[in-house]
Amino acid sequence: MDYKAYLVEELDGVYSGSIKELQMRDIEPGNVIIKVHYSSLNYKDALAASGVKGVASSYPFVPGIDVAGEILESSSNNFKAGEKVIATGYKLGMSVFGGFGELVQIPQEWVVPLPSDFSLLNAMSFGTAGLTAGACVKKILNNNPSFKNPVLVSGATGGVGSVAVNLLSNLNYEVHAITGKLNEELILKKMGASKVIDRNEFMAEPVKALDKAIYSAGVDTVGGDILSKMLSMIESHGSVACCGNVAGMKFTSSVFPFILRGISLIGVDSAESDINFKKEIWDLFSSDWSLNLDDYSKVISLEDIGDEITKILDGKQIGRVVIKHGD
Numbered sequence: 001m002d003y004k005a006y007l008v009e010e011l012d013g014v015y016s017g018s019i020k021e022l023q024m025r026d027i028e029p030g031n032v033i034i035k036v037h038y039s040s041l042n043y044k045d046a047l048a049a050s051g052v053k054g055v056a057s058s059y060p061f062v063p064g065i066d067v068a069g070e071i072l073e074s075s076s077n078n079f080k081a082g083e084k085v086i087a088t089g090y091k092l093g094m095s096v097f098g099g100f101g102e103l104v105q106i107p108q109e110w111v112v113p114l115p116s117d118f119s120l121l122n123a124m125s126f127g128t129a130g131l132t133a134g135a136c137v138k139k140i141l142n143n144n145p146s147f148k149n150p151v152l153v154s155g156a157t158g159g160v161g162s163v164a165v166n167l168l169s170n171l172n173y174e175v176h177a178i179t180g181k182l183n184e185e186l187i188l189k190k191m192g193a194s195k196v197i198d199r200n201e202f203m204a205e206p207v208k209a210l211d212k213a214i215y216s217a218g219v220d221t222v223g224g225d226i227l228s229k230m231l232s233m234i235e236s237h238g239s240v241a242c243c244g245n246v247a248g249m250k251f252t253s254s255v256f257p258f259i260l261r262g263i264s265l266i267g268v269d270s271a272e273s274d275i276n277f278k279k280e281i282w283d284l285f286s287s288d289w290s291l292n293l294d295d296y297s298k299v300i301s302l303e304d305i306g307d308e309i310t311k312i313l314d315g316k317q318i319g320r321v322v323i324k325h326g327d
C-alpha cells in the first residue's frame with residue numbers, strides 16, 4: 001500500500017522535510033493499520049522535524065505523535081476494519097512513523113476507540129496537547145483545589161496552555177493566564193482567562209523562597225524560572241502540574257512551599273500514560289469536559305506544515321494546528 005507522508009531526512013547534518021510516497025509494510029501480529037484522517041502539530045513534532053536529538057530515534061523519519069482515523073486493517077481482536085479510533089504517544093512519532101503520514105501501523109495497545117458524539121476532527125483539535133492539558137487538570141482536581149484563589153496557567157496561548165485555560169474556565173475556576181503575547185489578551189479572555197499576565201512582569205521580581213500565596217493551583221507548560229516562581233505562590237495544600245520545558249529544563253525551589261504549605265508538584269507525561277487514563281480523559285472531553293475549540297484551532301494540509309513548524313519553534317503559535325489528510 002502506497003501512502004503520502006511528510007518525510008524528514010538528514011543530509012550533512014541539515015534536516016529538511018518534504019512530501020514523499022512511501023510504502024506500508026505488511027501488517028504484523030497484534031498491530032492495526034490506521035488510515036489517518038487528522039493528525040496535529042505538537043511541540044515534540046516540531047523538534048522531531050528539525051532533527052533535535054532525543055526525539056526521533058533515527059532518520060529518515062515521519063513525525064506526528066497523534067492520529068485520529070479509521071482502522072484499515074487489523075490483526076487484533078479488539079479492533080475491526082472501519083472502526084474510528086484515536087492514538088497518541090508511546091513510540092508513535094518517536095521511533096514509529098507517525099501521523100504526518102496518511103497511514104500508520106501501530107500496536108493495538110496504543111489505540112482507543114473514538115468516543116461516541118466526538119468527531120475525528122474534534123479529537124485532533126485537542127490532540128496530544130489537549131490530552132496533556134486534560135491530564136494536568138485531572139491531576140490538580142484530584143488534589144481538590146479551593147475556589148478561593150485563581151488557577152495560574154503558563155504558556156497560555158500555546159497548545160497545552162490554551163486548552164487548559166478553556167477547560168478550567170469551563171469548570172468554573174477563575175483562571176489567570178501568563179503569556180509572552182500581550183497582543184493576544186482578547187483571545188485569552190475569550191478562552192476564559194479573567195486576568196492576563198505579561199510573562200516579563202511576572203518574572204520582574206526575583207523568585208522568593210515563599211511569595212504571597214495567591215493561587216490555588218497551577219498548570220505549568222514551560223518550566224524554568226516560571227515554574228520556580230509559580231511554586232512559591234501556591235496556597236496551602238494546592239498543587240502545580242508540570243508538563244513542559246520551552247522556558248528551560250531547570251528550575252529552583254526551596255523546600256518551603258512543600259514543608260510549610262504542603263503543596264504538591266505533579267509531573268505529567270501524557271505520552272507514556274496508561275491507556276485507560278488516556279481513555280478516561282477522551283471520554284471526559286466527549287462529555288462533561290466538552291469544549292468548542294473551533295476558534296482556537298486551524299486546519300491545514302500537509303503541504304503547509306513547514307511554516308507551522310517554524311512558528312511553534314519560535315513560540316509564536318496560538319492554540320492548535322490540525323493536519324488534515326486527503327480532500
Ligand SMILES: NC(=O)c1ccc[n+]([C@@H]2O[C@H](COP(=O)([O-])OP(=O)(O)OC[C@H]3O[C@@H](n4cnc5c(N)ncnc54)[C@H](OP(=O)(O)O)[C@@H]3O)[C@@H](O)[C@H]2O)c1
Pocket residue numbers: 042043044128129132154155156157158159160161178179180181199221222226242243244245246247268269270271312313314315316317318319
Ligand atoms: N509532558 C507531556 O506529556 C507533554 C505533552 C505535550 C507537550 N508537552 C510539552 O509542553 C510544552 C508546551 O507544549 P505546546 O504543545 O503547548 O507548545 P506550544 O504550542 O509551542 O506552546 C508553548 C507556549 O509557551 C510559551 N513560550 C514559548 N517560549 C517561551 C519561553 N521562552 N518562555 C516562556 N514561555 C514560552 C508560548 O506561549 P505564550 O506566548 O502564551 O507565553 C508558547 O505558545 C512543550 O515543552 C512540550 O514539549 C509535554
